[in-house]
Amino acid sequence: MGNAFSNIAFTTNVKALQERSGSRAAYAGRAQGPLENAELSVHEIAFIEARDSFYLGTVTETGWPYVQHRGGPGGFLKVLDSRTLGFADFSGNRQYVSTGNIVGNPRVCLFLMDYPHQARLKILGRARLVENDTDPDLLTRLDNPHYRARVERGVVIEIEGFDWNCPKYITPRFTEAEVAAYIREAERLAPSASTTNAAEESLGSGELELTITGVRQLTPDIRAYELRGEAWSELPTASAGAHLEVPVRLEDGSIARRHYSLLSNPRERDFYEIAVRHEADGRGGSRAIHGHWHIGTRLRVPFPINHFPLHSDARPAVLIAGGIGITPIKAMASELRLRGQRFELHYSARTPRDMAYRAELARDIKIGFRMYFSQAQHGGRMDVPKIVRNAAPDSVIYVCGPGSLIESVREAARDIGLPASRVQYESFY
Secondary structure, three states: OEOHHHHHHOOHHHHHHHHHHOOHHHHHHHHOOOEOOOOOOHHHHHHHHHOOEEEEEEEOOOOOEEEEEEEOOOOOOEEEEOOEEEEEEEOOOOOOHHHHHHHHOOEEEEEEEEOOOOEEEEEEEEEEEEEOOOOHHHHHHHOOOOOOOOEEEEEEEEEEEEEEOOOOOOOOOOOHHHHHHHHHHHHHHOOOHHHHHHHOOOEOOOOEEEEEEEEEEEEOOEEEEEEEEHHHOOOOOOOOOOEEEEEEEOOOOOEEEEEEEOOOOOOOOOOEEEEEEOOOOOOOHHHHHHHHOOOOOEEEEOOOEOOOOOOOOOOOEEEEEEHHHHHHHHHHHHHHHHHOOOEEEEEEEOOHHHOOOHHHHHHHOOOOEEEEEOOHHHOOOOOHHHHHHOOOOOOEEEEEEOHHHHHHHHHHHHHOOOOHHHEEEEEOO
């Protein structure tokens, strides 16, 4: 399927420069097949609705580019449907440069930034102006009741293409509200005086000493932990699908062992990353981790082990994940991208807010990433038999998640006579 954004942006001159620089082959696949419809997914919609500013590019009658910053409360840029955006144009300095440019040339570019998470979305479209006397209902929909300035008109943008940009070189910046939220979370995670001395000693007895150097809340109940070696030294290689056995001090004071997949880039040896889902009714390991692990906690663990390895030949892969089962699957997707190997990733969760790494995966995997949600209002459920039937004849299928998901994949494979060796699985449930 051809990419609508690249079809617009990659002009003859651009493609000639890509050819000369050696990057054309990497982008050529995005232009193959019939042109896709530039429709926003739930991921793009959530990203847009969370923004409190964007940059608007227009073109003057004399051919000059003009960029304007637009700001407001989160969600002031409205998603009218999967192919249409709109915002209210309030009375301001009355220069009307962007407005006048749109009258002469409707082509616009929107640049949306998420500085804390180092993500950016580019949107190309055609804009039209909506005056007060032509469509008052639409202007009411675009208005912001918390802003007292008068709405002069509305701006409606029909999307023609969009693209997620590389996060490299985006300097994280934070609003006052975001800083306050991080401080509150840090205070909540900070060890109490009674646990400080215990935290100074490493927990466990493995050969590898690690220190927690980062903690991120990915969803309401999934938290990621970044672990680095002594003096931030290089860590042992951990292939895609590998897991780490970590020590956990349970509520009764005993030390238990829990296994968590490594989901960081398999070729990244500066740190490991694991993600832990808080299970209130579990065996106590996740509760102990969420309650007591913090930045500075030291662990002694065995070297990573891999019982769920990725195949090493050139066959394509079908990756299927449910919930927290994304952890080994994410590492496999990273490795396959680095190899330049063909794969597709199907990821299911209850709602978008329950889907860990959703934004990162959608940004990095341009082709072949599909999201599914079990709550009907967020989209359709995963059709496992269809995914298995449509897999390339020589592909290897990897699935991780609830037992019901794994069994449905295995059953679908049996129904079409796929050898059991072509379906690899791991369950955390």
